[in-house]
Amino acid sequence: MTTYPADLPLLIIKTGETFAHLSAQAGDFEHWVEAGVAGHGLPVAVVDARQPGGLPAPHTIAGAVLTGSHAMVSDRADWSEALGTWLATAVQQQTPVLGICYGHQLLAHALGGEVGYHPGGLEIGTVEVTRNPHAADDVLLGALPGRFAAQVVHHQSVRALPPGAVPLAGNAHEPHHAYRIGERAWGVQFHPEFSADAMRCYIDTLAPSLSDAGRDVQALRTGVRDTPDAAALLGRFARLCSAPAG
Template sequence: MVTDQAPWMRTLMRWLYTLVHEAVQVPVLGLCFGHQLLAHALGGEVADNPMGLEVGTIALRLTGAGRQDALLGAIAGHPWAQVVHRQSVLTPPPGAMVLASNGHDACQAFRYGEQVWGVQFHPEFSADVMRAYLQALRGEGLTQQQVDSHLPEVRECDDARTILNRFALLTAAQVA
């Protein structure tokens, strides 16, 4: 958890801050814990979500900026994603633009500047991986009834997975 503030996390947050503010336009994409760590490093607030654990396949609400965003705009037609997190970005970093939210989390995605993104969800997860997470959480954060209610809702989120390829395409010229 970001709030653990382990020494390695503090070192990584200093490195991220330096990378974003002093490096020459290095693209950054933080996923889930990376999203939270990036937000905290840039001055946002991360803590346990008051609504508790969010897990399963969820619908995202893209903001107007999110629909126009070079990265998240790719999922505007089908904004579904896999999530599993207890902590959230409660307050985005100053100057960040919120790109997506849902009823559980007001900052499912943000952009900071032109080339730094954080997404709370897991674009790398397939439906099978999400189902495995749900099964693993049985008795470790979820009751059998909760697992049983979430499993039928799990679906593939192909559009969310395209974010990884899109990030690579958007940034390839700068890192070559």
């Protein structure tokens, strides 16, 4: 079991790795998330959900960020299902949770939503996401502009939200780009932790399959840009975790 410092940590839960050639140059998902939450007064700890005995009781942490993964929630791997059970407990105890991509989908699955392959296929690149009216007073997404750019790469989606979930943002391809469950748990399908360079690397790495599917790889690559509004969610979540509930 991981030992934590006296102050409650913000926990980054690793659910997978990026491409080896990208991580060798720029670090992995957990490093990008850690950079985004840094500087907000909380110690940060990282655990790999795929390893046994790594998840602490939710009440012993200030909050949790779940990374993306190249795995699929619909595969129902044992470690993933166990993490889903942990997430349901965390939400019940009002521990702040932010699920990113795989984490977003697993959070929905854990609370009774439906996750599966998107009928429109892969969404990839820098896309426009629209905040919906339900997000106006949301403490995490409420400060976003009405339309904002975000980095995305996903085959699967939240096909149906869990009962009681509040939809917060979407676009024509993906209506469930962000949602909230309760008052302190969020899922975002997009990647606030991705840099423009990381996004280009994903497009370049997947270029053969994208071309085979009739996608314009050069247009996708040219469309990549920085996404500061989406990226700001990580720091905002860290500040929320450092504040008392209520």
